[in-house]
Amino acid sequence: xxxxxxxxxxxxxxxxxxxxxxxxxxxxxxxxxxxxxxxxxxxxxxxxxxxxxxxxxxxxxxxxxxxxxxxxxxxxxxxxxxxxxxxxxxxxxxxxxxxxxxxxxxxxxxxxxxxxxxxxxxxxxxxxxxxxxxxxxxxxxxxxxxxxxxxxxxxxxxxxxxxxxxxxxxxxxxxxxxxxxxxxxxxxxxxxxxxxxxxxxxxxxxxxxxxxxxxxxxxxxxxxx
Numbered sequence: 152x153x154x155x156x157x158x159x160x161x162x163x164x165x166x167x168x169x170x171x172x173x174x175x176x177x178x179x180x181x182x183x184x185x186x187x188x189x190x191x192x193x194x195x196x197x198x199x200x201x202x203x204x205x206x207x208x209x210x211x212x213x214x215x216x217x218x219x220x221x222x223x224x225x226x227x228x229x230x231x232x233x234x235x236x237x238x239x240x241x242x243x244x245x246x247x248x249x250x251x252x253x254x255x256x257x258x259x260x261x262x263x264x265x266x267x268x269x270x271x272x273x274x275x276x277x278x279x280x281x282x283x284x285x286x287x288x289x290x291x292x293x294x295x296x297x298x299x300x301x302x303x304x305x306x307x308x309x310x311x312x313x314x315x316x317x318x319x320x321x322x323x324x325x326x327x328x329x330x331x332x333x334x335x336x337x338x339x340x341x342x343x344x345x346x347x348x349x350x351x352x353x354x355x356x357x358x359x360x361x362x363x364x365x366x367x368x369x370x371x372x373x374x375x376x
Contacts, residue, residue, distance in 0.1 A: 153371035166220035170253035222362035235266035
């Protein structure tokens with residue numbers, strides 16, 4: 152927790168030096184729900200009423216990259232699945248926007264964030280020629296713990312800092328997910344996945360115009376004695 156707080160508090164200085172501090176996570180199972188009947192608008196003396204019956208049109212998932220220093224959502228990745236290939240593909244697209252810079256990612260300990268393909272990708276991007284071993288048998292690729300240790304290495308230009316168990320609130324992108332849920336997803340009606348995804352992308356585009364970093368006041372010490 153202390154390490155994550157340090158990463159957040161140093162994010163602006165890292166940005167000024169040309170680096171990036173990114174909070175990343177997946178928002179899964181975003182439903183395209185169409186309200187069965189029109190909502191009733193506000194009238195004098197009565198609040199608006201939203202139709203509670205709905206029609207399902209499928210789901211999508213969002214891999215989000217929240218820039219801690221700027222408050223912008225960068226290179227959002229929308230896809231029906233959230234496999235390790237999806238995660239590596241999304242990471243690749245983001246890193247290629249500034250391939251020579253330093254990147255620090257904050258994310259949870261999901262297995263797709265410690266995958267073999269992610270280790271190979273980071274090793275390739277950092278120009279590391281060491282033997283990675285064999286998944287499930289030996290070396291860096293042996294298990295989740297050995298892969299996480301490699302990905303967390305402070306000497307790498309691209310590294311990952313993992314949140315502790317049961318501490319998803321330490322990941323700043325969770326705050327942003329709450330914002331899009333309240334401002335967009337909670338009340339909107341969609342007739343298709345395509346309409347839902349277009350709406351999400353428009354929201355992100357508009358949000359980024361006025362984006363500012365979250366004020367992170369927690370310093371990694373116990374809140375109570």
